[in-house]
Amino acid sequence: xxxxxxxxxxxxxxxxxxxxxxxxxxxxxxxxxGMEVIYTGLRQTPEMIAQSALQEDVDVVGVSxxxxxxxxxxxxxxxxxxxxxxxxxxxxxxxxxxxxDHTALRQMGIEGIFGPGTSTNDIADFIKxxxxxxxxx
Amino acid sequence: MDTxxxxxxxxxxxxxxxxxxxxxxxxxxxxxxxxxxDDLYTPDDAEAFDYxxxxxxxGEFPFTRGIQPTMYRGRMWTMRQYAGFASAQATNQRxxxxxxxxQTGLSVAFDLPTQIGYDSDSHQAKGEIxxxxxxxxxxxxxxxxxxxxxxxxxxxxxxxxxxxxxxxxMYIAVGKKQGIDxxxxxxxxxxxxxxxxxxxGTYIFPPKPSMRLTTDIFHYCAQNLPxxxxxxxSGYHIREAGSTAAQEIAFTLADGIAxxxxxxxxxxxxxxxxxxxxxxxxxxxxxxEEVAKFRAARRLWAKIMHDRxxxxxxxxxxxxxxxxxCGHTLTAQQPDNxxxxxxxxxxxxxxxxxxxxxxxSRDEAYATPSEDAVTLALRTQQLLAFETGVxxxxxxxxxxxxxxxxxxxxxxxxxxxxxxxxxxxGARAAIEHGYQQREIQESSYRTQKEIESGKKxxxxxxxFVSPYPEITGxxxxxxAEAAKQTQRLTSLKAxxxxxxxxxxxxxxxxVASSEENTMPVFIDCVExxxxxxxxxxVLRGVFGEQEEILVI
Numbered sequence: 001x002x003x004x005x006x007x008x009x010x011x012x013x014x015x016x017x018x019x020x021x022x023x024x025x026x027x028x029x030x031x032x033x034g035m036e037v038i039y040t041g042l043r044q045t046p047e048m049i050a051q052s053a054l055q056e057d058v059d060v061v062g063v064s065x066x067x068x069x070x071x072x073x074x075x076x077x078x079x080x081x082x083x084x085x086x087x088x089x090x091x092x093x094x095x096x097x098x099x100x101d102h103t104a105l106r107q108m109g110i111e112g113i114f115g116p117g118t119s120t121n122d123i124a125d126f127i128k129x130x131x132x133x134x135x136x137x
Numbered sequence: 138m139d140t141x142x143x144x145x146x147x148x149x150x151x152x153x154x155x156x157x158x159x160x161x162x163x164x165x166x167x168x169x170x171x172x173x174x175d176d177l178y179t180p181d182d183a184e185a186f187d188y189x190x191x192x193x194x195x196g197e198f199p200f201t202r203g204i205q206p207t208m209y210r211g212r213m214w215t216m217r218q219y220a221g222f223a224s225a226q227a228t229n230q231r232x233x234x235x236x237x238x239x240q241t242g243l244s245v246a247f248d249l250p251t252q253i254g255y256d257s258d259s260h261q262a263k264g265e266i267x268x269x270x271x272x273x274x275x276x277x278x279x280x281x282x283x284x285x286x287x288x289x290x291x292x293x294x295x296x297x298x299x300x301x302x303x304x305x306x307m308y309i310a311v312g313k314k315q316g317i318d319x320x321x322x323x324x325x326x327x328x329x330x331x332x333x334x335x336x337x338g339t340y341i342f343p344p345k346p347s348m349r350l351t352t353d354i355f356h357y358c359a360q361n362l363p364x365x366x367x368x369x370x371s372g373y374h375i376r377e378a379g380s381t382a383a384q385e386i387a388f389t390l391a392d393g394i395a396x397x398x399x400x401x402x403x404x405x406x407x408x409x410x411x412x413x414x415x416x417x418x419x420x421x422x423x424x425x426e427e428v429a430k431f432r433a434a435r436r437l438w439a440k441i442m443h444d445r446x447x448x449x450x451x452x453x454x455x456x457x458x459x460x461x462x463c464g465h466t467l468t469a470q471q472p473d474n475x476x477x478x479x480x481x482x483x484x485x486x487x488x489x490x491x492x493x494x495x496x497x498s499r500d501e502a503y504a505t506p507s508e509d510a511v512t513l514a515l516r517t518q519q520l521l522a523f524e525t526g527v528x529x530x531x532x533x534x535x536x537x538x539x540x541x542x543x544x545x546x547x548x549x550x551x552x553x554x555x556x557x558x559x560x561x562x563g564a565r566a567a568i569e570h571g572y573q574q575r576e577i578q579e580s581s582y583r584t585q586k587e588i589e590s591g592k593k594x595x596x597x598x599x600x601f602v603s604p605y606p607e608i609t610g611x612x613x614x615x616x617a618e619a620a621k622q623t624q625r626l627t628s629l630k631a632x633x634x635x636x637x638x639x640x641x642x643x644x645x646x647x648v649a650s651s652e653e654n655t656m657p658v659f660i661d662c663v664e665x666x667x668x669x670x671x672x673x674x675v676l677r678g679v680f681g682e683q684e685e686i687l688v689i
Contacts, residue, residue, distance in 0.1 A: 016249035016265050018338020021378050023464070025585045025688055041685045042338050049667055063522050066251060068505060068614065070265025096610055098503045116469040116502045117598045 007131050008058040012040040013075060022094055026062060029120035034037035035127070047075065050080035053089055059131050062123075066095040071104065074094045078109050090130050094118075141181050150465055152176070168426045170383035172546050178538030180219040186541065187341035191436075195531045197451075199439040201432050201544070202532035203490040209528035213241075214486075215493035216518045217294060219461065221246030221271035222505050223618045225281035228271040232286060234508065238515060242493060243286070243324075246270035246302070252339040254300045254673030258311040258623040260433045266619035267504065270296075274626050274670065279307040280314065294369070294459065299341040301328040302350050303672050307576035308658035309362070325415055325459070327368035328354060331392040331564055332371050335500075335573045337376040341673060344565050346680035350655060351396060352403040355410040357656035366415040368396060368602060370460060372434075375573070376419035377465050379581020382430045383547050385419065387554030388564075388573045394555070396566040397446055407446050411453035420482040420489075423461045428534055429484070429543035431458070435681055437548050460486035461495040469502040469604040471597030480517050487527055494518055504611040530598025578688065625656040626668070633666040641665045642675050649679040 004108055012029040013059045018044060038056050042050060053061050063077060070093065081089055093105055093114040102113050112126050140148075166174040170228050175182075179536075195198060196206035196404070205211060218235055218565065220243075221228045232243055247270040250262035256274040257266050257606070266272050273279055288311065297304045304566050305326050309319050321635045330347040333340040340347065341568040351368065372380075372389035393414065400410055418434065436455040442448040462482035467475040476499050496514040498506030522528055534540045561567040587593035594600045648658045662672050 001675065016253055016255075016261065016339075017269075018249075018333075020338065021522075021581055025582055027689060028582055029585070035233075039687075039689050042686045043685070066264060068268040071262035079387070099607060116467075117595070120585065121589060 001083060001114075005037045007055060007060065007127060009035050009037045010040065010049070010053050010056055010058040011062045011064065012044055012052070012077075013042050014044050014046060014049055014073045015065065015067055015069050016043060017069070018067060019095070020064070021068040022066070023062075023064040026069070026094065028122060029122060032128070033120075033124040035124070036133060043053055044086055046076040046080045046099045049077055049116060050084050050086065050107060053081060053086055054084045058089065060092060060127055061088045062092045063129075064094045065097070068096065069095050070095070071101060073110055074110060080111070088134065090127070090134065092127075092134060118124065140580060141179070144179055146182055148360055150658070154358050161394045166427040168382070168543070169421065169423050169548065171379040172550070172552060173545075178536065178542050180263040182538050185507065194229070196221040198443065198454060199436040199648060200455055202535050203435045204435070204457055204492075208490060208531040209487070209522075210531065213522050214244040214491055214529060215292070216240050216243045216515060216522075217459070217493045217495055218511055218515055219243040219246050219296065219495045220511070220592050221248070221496075222269075222612065223267040223271070223614050224622055225271055225273065225278045226611055227267075227618070229284055231508070232282075235511070236286075236291070238512060239519060240515060242292045242294065244495060245282070245296065247295070247297055248272045249339065251304075251669060252297060252300060252462060254303075254669060254676075256578060256668050256670030257534060257580050257619065259670055260625050266622055267614050270578040272619075272622050273304065273307070274622070275629055275666055275668045276307050276310055277666065278622075279304075279311050283308075283311050283315075287317075288312045288315055288434040289321050291323075292327075295324065298327050298330050298333050298337075298339055298574070299347060300669060300673060301326045302307075302354055302656060302659050303663065305354065305365075306656065306663045309383075309660055310664050319361050320363060322362055323364045326354070327371060327417070329367040329371045329392065329396075329417075331395060331568065332374055332389070333569045334578060334683070335375060335388060337371075338685075340683045342423050342676065343566070343683045346394070347397045347683075348565070349403075351404070352400045353655045355400050355404060355413075356403070357654055358413060359405070359409050362445055365413065366457075367410065367413045369415050369417045370396065371415050371417040373419045373461055375577060376463065378577050379465075379584060380577045381580050382421065382423070382426050383550035384554060384573075384576055386434045386437065386547060387428060387558070388493055389416065389418070389549065389576075390434065391555050391558040391567070391573075393438065394441060394445070397442075398563070398602070401446070407442075407448045408450040408453050411442060411446070411448055412455075412483055416456055416458035416492075418458055418460050418486075419463050420460050420486040420491075422444050422466055422478050422481050422485075424485050424488075425534075425540065426483035426543060426547070428488045429540055429547050430542045431460075431486070431491065431546040432532070432535075432540075434458075435490070435549065436544070448483075457492050457496070459493045459537070460489075461499045462486070464497050467497060467499070467502045468595060471501065471535040472499050472608050473605070474597050475499040475502070476513065479514060480521070484525075484527065487521055491534060495660075500608050500611060500648070505614070507610050507612045509610060530656065535556055547656075569686060571680055571686055574686065574688040586617065629666060630668075636659055637665040638662075638667045641667055642671060645672065645675050646679060
């Protein structure tokens with residue numbers, strides 16, 4: 001483990017949504033799985049999220065939305081990340097996101113979508129694999 | 138407590154030989170609040186039980202059995218489905234539909250910009266307009282929302298907190314236009330900002346000026362809207378954020394204590410406003426603990442009002458409450474199971490003596506509910522009311538050894554939490570310490586871990602998993618609605634008397650900076666068609682904005 005760098009994850013809440021139970025549980029669980037986790041808190045603009053991702057030099061940005069604003073907010077988050085040269089950052093979506101929107105989100109560049117009932121173990125495994133794949137590529 | 142001879146004999150001769158051959162499923166059985174449950178409750182457990190002191194009669198102190206003498210034998214609970222989406226017009230149609238389907242009260246869901254005091258044309262509103270509720274930026278939107286709905290006849294509950302006085306001002310103004318005197322208006326505003334800092338997140342201003350707006354409403358309504366419920370002190374969001382049943386009671390009643398104290402400090406007589414306080418709780422699937430929770434909350438609040446605040450009027454001691462079934466228990470997997478969860482949760486609320494009820498829809502782990510899903514949820518309530526017979530006798534579980542034990546245990550545990558909050562300096566100070574937030578997060582994380590380890594079973598998620606048909610017919614919000622909404626706002630700003638708006642907003646600034654009651658000037662502002670965002674911006678200038686108390 002000594003020479004292995006900890007995976008760094010930003011957990012972010014964009015928009016005006018106050019539902020943070022899931023985001024906080026995921027943040028804490030990923031920490032327990034040995035990752036370095038930064039939680040933004042509520043009411044972040046896409047610009048603020050991209051800025052935090054840059055500052056914290058994260059491998060992964062996990063974005064939680066339960067207000068139904070995902071199709072509007074994700075494209076802006078991704079655009080702001082690209083503007084800062086962070087197009088290789090792994091972006092994940094969590095929250096209330098109907099199945100029928102998954103394809104659109106994946107096409108935008110969201111690599112994983114985790115809805116209600118997801119085990120935090122699955123999220124951690126997904127992240128470990130995605131980060132390893134990126135590094136190998 | 139000494140176990141009676143007969144119980145001891147039963148344990149030795151019958152129970153122990155049996156458990157030796159067939160061990161129990163668990164070593165310890167626990168409620169969600171962490172109490173160990175005994176195998177059986179008997180008269181032994183009721184040894185110190187004093188009927189008059191612990192229970193009394195419905196409509197009498199300490200109101201354990203219910204706040205009205207007849208409860209549902211007199212009148213069924215109000216069936217009130219929380220609704221709002223897309224636009225004022227679309228929501229108005231849904232209200233007419235729900236009333237035609239036999240719903241007996243309205244409940245307005247506002248979108249997030251409205252809840253946080255931003256107009257639909259502000260950059261903060263981008264992507265959020267009409268998503269979790271109806272967008273209301275001005276009195277014009279409110280007029281459309283209630284078109285054709287006689288405000289003198291329906292009761293309306295509005296889930297609005299930090300911007301509550303402004304939405305209430307709009308409701309009063311719409312009533313006036315319909316020729317209804319404010320004194321005839323009937324309804325509730327949530328107006329509970331403390332739980333926004335704890336669990337829900339739609340705060341705007343810091344706690345102190347927010348509490349002042351709250352007490353301004355208490356004062357104004359005591360004089361002008363005597364039938365209005367001025368606050369709905371909410372445990373719902375605390376539970377949804379992850380708390381246990383005991384924490385839900387405690388953190389909610391502790392917020393209640395803070396509001397009552399603030400109003401008394403502002404010079405109000407407790408019996409002049411306390412009768413209009415109302416509460417809002419969640420109903421979880423753990424049926425018996427939930428029924429006990431409602432009973433314990435009722436008894437504890439009565440004692441608090443009587444002992445701590447020395448209220449004299451029995452109405453000041455009655456905990457009247459609305460219930461919503463627990464959204465967080467609904468699963469995306471096998472969504473039909475949600476209908477059953479909701480039915481059991483609704484049953485808990487009814488057995489617990491709720492005054493009004495919202496039942497969640499089966500598709501809520503996916504989206505804002507569709508009309509079909511809402512209708513089924515409403516039918517669930519109607520079925521409970523008219524087919525099951527549970528509404529025919531008041532507090533039907535009262536006197537059950539187990540129920541009374543659970544009620545006592547929850548009251549005791551909640552009292553311990555309230556004591557802790559008192560020691561920290563009251564609800565507001567405890568929130569600033571992050572106390573309630575931390576407790577809730579601990580409970581929520583524990584629950585998650587129990588689900589993941591399989592200790593806590595969620596049917597269809599971590600056990601009894603099977604393929605399920607994809608849910609269809611989800612409600613989609615057409616983005617064109619948001620565009621229409623902002624256009625209407627632009628044309629309103631062009632056609633209104635802007636000088637009158639400026640005057641009203643200037644006057645608001647003076648009043649907000651003074652100690653004068655803010656309600657009359659809010660009414661002047663909205664009647665001049667000043668927008669919600671304009672009004673909140675004036676207040677932001679005077680009061681400042683609250684930053685998140687981040688606890689993780």
